[in-house]
Amino acid sequence: MLWPGLTDPVHDSQRLFRQILQAMSEPGTLHNLDLDAPPEVAPIGAALWGALLTLCDLDTRVWIARELDTPALREALSFHTGCRLADDPASADFAVVTPTTLHTEIAFATGSDEYPDRSTTLLVSLDSLNDQGPWQISGPGIPERRWLDVGDGEALMGCLARNHTQFPRGLDALLACDARLTAIPRSSRIEKCLKEDRSCMSQ
Amino acid sequence: MNGYNFAYLDEQTKRMIRRALLKAVAIPGYQVPFGGREMPMPYGWGTGGMQLTASILGSDDVLKVIDQGADDTTNAVSIRAFFQRVAGVETTTATTSASVIQTRHRIPEAALSHGQILVFQVPIPEPLRFIEPSEQETRLMHALEEYGVMHVKLYEDIARYGHIATTYAYPVKVDDRYVMDPSPIPKFDNPKLHMNEALMLFGAGREKRLYAIPPYTRVESLDFEDHPFEIQAWDECCALCGSETSYLDEVITDDAGNRMFVCSDTDYCMTRRGEVA
Ligand SMILES: [Zn+2]
Numbered sequence: 001m002l003w004p005g006l007t008d009p010v011h012d013s014q015r016l017f018r019q020i021l022q023a024m025s026e027p028g029t030l031h032n033l034d035l036d037a038p039p040e041v042a043p044i045g046a047a048l049w050g051a052l053l054t055l056c057d058l059d060t061r062v063w064i065a066r067e068l069d070t071p072a073l074r075e076a077l078s079f080h081t082g083c084r085l086a087d088d089p090a091s092a093d094f095a096v097v098t099p100t101t102l103h104t105e106i107a108f109a110t111g112s113d114e115y116p117d118r119s120t121t122l123l124v125s126l127d128s129l130n131d132q133g134p135w136q137i138s139g140p141g142i143p144e145r146r147w148l149d150v151g152d153g154e155a156l157m158g159c160l161a162r163n164h165t166q167f168p169r170g171l172d173a174l175l176a177c178d179a180r181l182t183a184i185p186r187s188s189r190i191e192k193c194l195k196e197d198r199s200c201m202s203q
Numbered sequence: 204m205n206g207y208n209f210a211y212l213d214e215q216t217k218r219m220i221r222r223a224l225l226k227a228v229a230i231p232g233y234q235v236p237f238g239g240r241e242m243p244m245p246y247g248w249g250t251g252g253m254q255l256t257a258s259i260l261g262s263d264d265v266l267k268v269i270d271q272g273a274d275d276t277t278n279a280v281s282i283r284a285f286f287q288r289v290a291g292v293e294t295t296t297a298t299t300s301a302s303v304i305q306t307r308h309r310i311p312e313a314a315l316s317h318g319q320i321l322v323f324q325v326p327i328p329e330p331l332r333f334i335e336p337s338e339q340e341t342r343l344m345h346a347l348e349e350y351g352v353m354h355v356k357l358y359e360d361i362a363r364y365g366h367i368a369t370t371y372a373y374p375v376k377v378d379d380r381y382v383m384d385p386s387p388i389p390k391f392d393n394p395k396l397h398m399n400e401a402l403m404l405f406g407a408g409r410e411k412r413l414y415a416i417p418p419y420t421r422v423e424s425l426d427f428e429d430h431p432f433e434i435q436a437w438d439e440c441c442a443l444c445g446s447e448t449s450y451l452d453e454v455i456t457d458d459a460g461n462r463m464f465v466c467s468d469t470d471y472c473m474t475r476r477g478e479v480a
Contacts, residue, residue, distance in 0.1 A: 010209050014261045017221050021259070022318075025228040025402050025417040055225075057218050093222070113346035117226040117235045140231045140378050141417035143398075168380065172229040185229030187378065187417075 003076035004036035006053055016054045020174065023183040028137050028146030030129070031181050038076070043068040044096065044125045047176035051123055056081040056094065063092035063108075065101040068125060089120065096123045099156040108171055116168035119186075127151045129177035139188045147193075148182065150175060161190040210257040210290040216240050220258040220413070224404065227415035232377030233345070234328050239411040244285075248278060249307055249324030250408030253285070256305050256322050259404075260286065265293045267301035272309040272450070272467035279307075296470050308371075310392040312449045312471040315401035317418065323386045328407040328414065330374045330384035350382050353425060361430050370435065376423050377416060391434045391450045396422040439464040444475035 006012035037046035108120035133149020163170030163186035170186030274296040373390035426432035442463040466472035
């Protein structure tokens with residue numbers, strides 16, 4: 001069964017882009033992306049599929065982590081977007097991953113000091129995503145701080161927190177569970193808060 | 204529509220600009236290169252801003268276009284008519300009713316609210332260009348945060364005039380990292396950049412650069428301890444609405460050279476007059 005594309009490519013991609021833009025400019029806010037979901041057996045949910053349909057085309061390279069890599073996803077991506085699939089994560093504009101993928105260090109592109117935009121954007125498939133949880137983020141786009149629960153987040157947040165030490169180089173991430181999406185760009189500062197006393201530890 | 208795609212630009216160009224916009228909000232104040240397209244207007248007409256507007260605009264948006272604060276100049280009217288024709292969007296002159304505002308040289312007086320997007324037309328995106336003509340060199344200066352020359356330039360003003368003479372395109376530092384040109388807005392508008400609730404996007408058509416300030420982002424105007432940043436102030440108030448807090452333009456009222464001061468933001472001024480009446 002072929003995965004669904006956007007019903008109205010021009011207006012649907014505009015609407016989804018505005019939600020993704022708002023997510024990236026207001027890190028930690030949750031957005032529900034409304035589109036036809038990929039089949040139940042698919043390794044990614046509606047929100048990540050919507051982001052791929054909105055952002056990818058002939059000019060983009062996508063790297064898919066082994067645990068998400070299925071012939072159906074590859075076929076659907078190529079058919080609907082025409083994007084190229086990358087073998088080398090360092091050449092990828094987008095990388096579709098899970099938190100487990102990030103347990104091993106992978107050499108994604110983080111850009112250069114002169115061109116920090118030449119970097120990979122992570123599209124992270126999560127088992128759970130809520131706006132109350134142990135991860136505190138602050139920085140541009142956030143009035144004071146926001147909280148996130150991303151499920152098994154240690155490796156993921158560790159990877160994103162490293163952005164802070166190499167800014168402006170770094171990785172931006174769209175994180176999604178089913179139709180729900182949030183973003184953590186490289187400008188966000190990440191801390192883990194212990195439940196008992198809400199004191200925070202810098203990552 | 205007659206042969207045009209929605210909002211004029213083809214979908215592949217929009218996607219390329221959209222991907223660049225995501226980088227821009229992720230690295231506030233950093234100039235992202237993009238493969239700009241020609242727009243059916245000359246460069247001085249804000250083609251950079253127009254390409255950003257065309258890439259974000261949806262059929263349910265309400266668009267406002269201002270030039271120097273006014274909705275009724277040739278530039279503002281043409282751009283508004285263009286998007287009405289190619290995107291069929293609703294337009295407005297009311298700052299508070301607009302979801303997207305494209306602007307040249309002003310930030311509206313009315314406080315912007317969460318969810319609004321302000322798109323700036325930018326003639327020269329690089330704040331260091333007048334010091335260093337080479338793009339390679341200015342990139343390196345940004346990479347190394349080598350901004351001393353900018354302070355030297357401002358300090359030369361103080362030495363010569365006793366104060367900082369720069370009144371337009373006054374450089375700012377975004378989230379304590381990138382020095383950024385806020386486009387030729389009066390420095391009066393600079394404090395509005397700081398922790399604004401709206402998303403601010405900047406597009407330069409000729410140089411094909413775009414950059415952004417996300418909502419709730421710290422933005423400081425460069426200054427010195429002994430010469431803190433100050434905005435313009437007037438002894439007069441607006442001759443039409445009596446505002447003592449808005450940015451004023453001096454206009455000549457007759458052949459005898461009589462003059463008066465009026466709000467540069469026409470929507471703000473008319474709204475105030477409507478409320479007073
Ligand atoms: Zn007035």
